[in-house]
Amino acid sequence: MSELSLPRSPSPSKAGFHLPRRTMLKGAAGAAGVAAFPGLLAACGDSDDATTDAGGTAFEIGNASGDLTIGSNYSNELPQAGLAAAAAAIPNADVTPVINEVDHNTFQENISTYLQNPDDIVPWFAGYRMQFFAEQGLLGDITDVWDAGLNDELSSGFKTASTGLDGKQYFVPWTYYAWGVYYRPSLWADNGWEVPNTVDDLTALATDMDSVGITPFAFANDGFWPAMGTFDQLNFRINGYQFHVDLMAGRESWTDDRVKEVFATWETLLPTHQADPNGRTWEEAAAAVVNKEAAMMTIGTFIGSQFPEDEIEDLDFFPFPEINPDYGTEVVEAPIDGWMMAADPANVDAAKEMLYHFGTGTAQDAYLAEDPSVVAPSGSVNTSVWSPLQNKVFETVQNAKFVTQFLDRDTSPDFASGVAGPRIADFLADPSSIDSVLEDMQSQAEVLLGE
Numbered sequence: 001m002s003e004l005s006l007p008r009s010p011s012p013s014k015a016g017f018h019l020p021r022r023t024m025l026k027g028a029a030g031a032a033g034v035a036a037f038p039g040l041l042a043a044c045g046d047s048d049d050a051t052t053d054a055g056g057t058a059f060e061i062g063n064a065s066g067d068l069t070i071g072s073n074y075s076n077e078l079p080q081a082g083l084a085a086a087a088a089a090i091p092n093a094d095v096t097p098v099i100n101e102v103d104h105n106t107f108q109e110n111i112s113t114y115l116q117n118p119d120d121i122v123p124w125f126a127g128y129r130m131q132f133f134a135e136q137g138l139l140g141d142i143t144d145v146w147d148a149g150l151n152d153e154l155s156s157g158f159k160t161a162s163t164g165l166d167g168k169q170y171f172v173p174w175t176y177y178a179w180g181v182y183y184r185p186s187l188w189a190d191n192g193w194e195v196p197n198t199v200d201d202l203t204a205l206a207t208d209m210d211s212v213g214i215t216p217f218a219f220a221n222d223g224f225w226p227a228m229g230t231f232d233q234l235n236f237r238i239n240g241y242q243f244h245v246d247l248m249a250g251r252e253s254w255t256d257d258r259v260k261e262v263f264a265t266w267e268t269l270l271p272t273h274q275a276d277p278n279g280r281t282w283e284e285a286a287a288a289v290v291n292k293e294a295a296m297m298t299i300g301t302f303i304g305s306q307f308p309e310d311e312i313e314d315l316d317f318f319p320f321p322e323i324n325p326d327y328g329t330e331v332v333e334a335p336i337d338g339w340m341m342a343a344d345p346a347n348v349d350a351a352k353e354m355l356y357h358f359g360t361g362t363a364q365d366a367y368l369a370e371d372p373s374v375v376a377p378s379g380s381v382n383t384s385v386w387s388p389l390q391n392k393v394f395e396t397v398q399n400a401k402f403v404t405q406f407l408d409r410d411t412s413p414d415f416a417s418g419v420a421g422p423r424i425a426d427f428l429a430d431p432s433s434i435d436s437v438l439e440d441m442q443s444q445a446e447v448l449l450g451e
Contacts, residue, residue, distance in 0.1 A: 009225040009406045010302055011104070011125070012175040012337045012374045059144040061356060064349035065094035071119035072099050073107035082371035089366040090357045095350045120345035121354055123174075126161040126336040127405035128248060130171045132412070133340075134164040140341035143168045145352050150359045153378045157403035161336055172339045172359040175367070175374040177301035178393045179229050179333035179406070180317040187214075187292050199237075199265070199323045206272040209295045218294035219273035220285035221428060224421025227277065228407035229333070230298050231424060233320040234262045236331040240324070241402040244331070248411035250449025254442040260434070265323065267431045278425050300335070301375075301393055315389060319396060332400035335409060336377070415448040 074083045080101070087097040100119055107114065111124070115138045124130060133139050146159065146169045154162075154173060162171035188194075191212060196202040206216035221227040236244040239258045246252045247259065274285060274294065286306040288294035297303060304315055319329045339358050345351040357363050361380030368376055375386075375393045383391050397403060408416035423437045 009229070009335060009408050010300065011108075012177055012335060059148055059349075059352045059356075061148060061353070062092050064092060064347070064353035066347050066350055067096045067098055068121070068347050068350035068354055069119035070097055070099045070354070071107075071114070071122045072101040073104045073123050075101060075104045078371035078373060082367035082369075085370050086358065086363040086367040087354070089362055090354060091362070092353055092357075095353055097354065115342070118342040120342055120347055120351040122340045122342060123337065124171070124340050125405060125409045126158075126171050126173060126338055128245075128410045129405070129413075130162070130340060131164050134166075134168075134170045138343050139164075139170045140343050140345060140348070140351070141168045142170060142172070142341050142352060142355055145169070145172070145356050145359075148356060150356065153359050153361070153380060155377070155379070155398050155400070155403075157332070157397065157400045158336070158377050161403050161405065162338070170340055172355045173336045173377040174338040174358055174364070175376055176334045176336040176397065177374060178317070178397055179233065179298070179300050179335075180319050180396070181296050181298050181321075182289065182301075182303045182315060182317040183296040184289065184292060184314050185316050186314050187295060193295070195318045196321045198321050199269075202321050203269075203272070210272075214292070215274055215288065215294040216272040216296065217269075217274065218285040218288040218297040219277040220280040220282045221277040221425055222279060222281040224417070224425055225406075225408055226282050226285075226299065227424050227428060228416070228421060229300070230266070231262065231420075232333055232404065232407050232410075233298060234266055234323070235259070236333075236402075236404060237320055237323040237327060237329070238262055238265060240327040241331045241404070244404065245410060248407065250411075250445050254438045254445055259438060263427060263431075263434045263438070266427075267434075270428075270431065277428055301389070304389065313388070317389075317392070330401040331404060332397050332402075333404045333406060334397045334400075335406045336403070337374075412448050415445060419444045419448065 070083075070087060072083060074080050083099065087099065090097070115122070115133060124133075130139070146162075150172065151159065158173045159169065162169050162173060164170050191208075193205060193208065196205050209216045219226075232244070235247070238261055243252060243258060247254070253259070274280070274288065277285070282299065283306060285294070285297060286299070286303050289297050289303065290306055290311075298320065301317070304312055307315055319332060322328050339355055341351045341355060359378060361376075361378045361382065364376035364378045364381050368374070368381070375390050375397070377397070379398065383394060386394070404410055407420060411420070419441055423441050427434055427437050
């Protein structure tokens with residue numbers, strides 16, 4: 001299956017979100033991570049605690065040596081610098097990282113071909129997009145890397161997002177941002193508005209916003225992916241994590257009554273959104289939040305890139321409110337960039353050593369010291385130098401029971417870009433078309449998802 005060169009949700013390593021550089025104390029971040037690493041090694045145990053993968057090769061921290069090739073799609077200046085700093089911060093000086101970089105989009109559009117002859121470790125996305133290649137036997141099992149200490153570094157939600165369909169781990173989370181409802185606290189304070197806990201609270205709040213001439217939700221769908229994010233929020237709030245990921249994988253039907261309920265709920269909420277979203281870019285919609293013409297927007301943390309630097313502190317978010325109390329707000333959408341191991345790396349020991357390192361606060365602090373545009377998942381990162389927004393994103397995702405990626409990453413890219421995006425846009429243009437929209441989506445899902 002190919003990787004389509006069509007619009008997708010932004011990648012953390014490409015988009016991130018804007019923060020003042022002063023929020024990151026470069027030296028302090030790196031020093032704190034390095035200082036913490038020896039303690040982590042001790043906590044993981046000595047060589048007697050080494051774990052063994054399915055092939056019988058024991059992974060022990062600190063035993064690797066030699067050259068290690070790292071594939072990179074980090075072609076922008078800050079991600080480049082961050083990756084170089086993180087790789088250089090590996091405590092084992094016997095491992096020599098060699099970074100092989102290509103353009104971000106070129107890498108993504110040719111990933112299937114690249115994985116036929118890859119570097120030792122490879123950048124990619126968690127969730128379905130990782131599972132797709134793991135099922136093809138193109139990735140190496142790194143369960144032993146997780147067992148060596150990453151289970152303590154990373155939350156259960158991140159582990160779930162790193163796990164293949166066979167229950168083994170094939171991925172190490174690296175950076176992410178969170179989807180939610182973003183707003184200006186100053187506007188809300190001026191009007192006495194409070195964060196809603198349920199969708200009923202949200203509807204009542206929207207009525208109040210309308211009454212003072214403020215559009216409740218900024219809304220866009222140019223490129224199709226913005227509305228996919230709203231669909232995700234509604235689907236896992238109504239139907240829960242498992243149904244959501246099964247639907248994305250083709251194990252549930254788009255004509256199921258549970259999916260119809262999602263769109264019925266969405267239709268009731270559409271009057272609270274900016275009209276005619278299909279021709280509007282996300283930046284144009286975000287401008288309405290920045291200018292206080294709209295009160296909020298369902299989007300990722302990268303909306304901060306649209307704020308003037310001296311106003312970024314007037315940006316906050318909350319998880320999309322509860323709809324079905326059986327699931328509450330237990331699911332958070334956090335597109336995750338990270339690292340995988342080739343199925344047959346030239347230096348398997350060094351590959352596992354670097355992957356372990358990349359999952360720790362040492363590496364992630366070193367990265368963020370160069371590129372403070374994203375959030376890192378390790379529980380040992382130095383959050384004391386982060387902005388309030390970074391810390392809130394971190395805490396929200398760290399405490400989530402389940403972490404999803406995004407519709408265009410939790411399903412086949414062919415289905416997301418060629419079917420789901422256009423058909424959801426059809427629904428937004430004419431909500432009465434939903435039955436035919438879902439029938440078409442299901443017929444194409446049966447072909448593209450192979451279920």
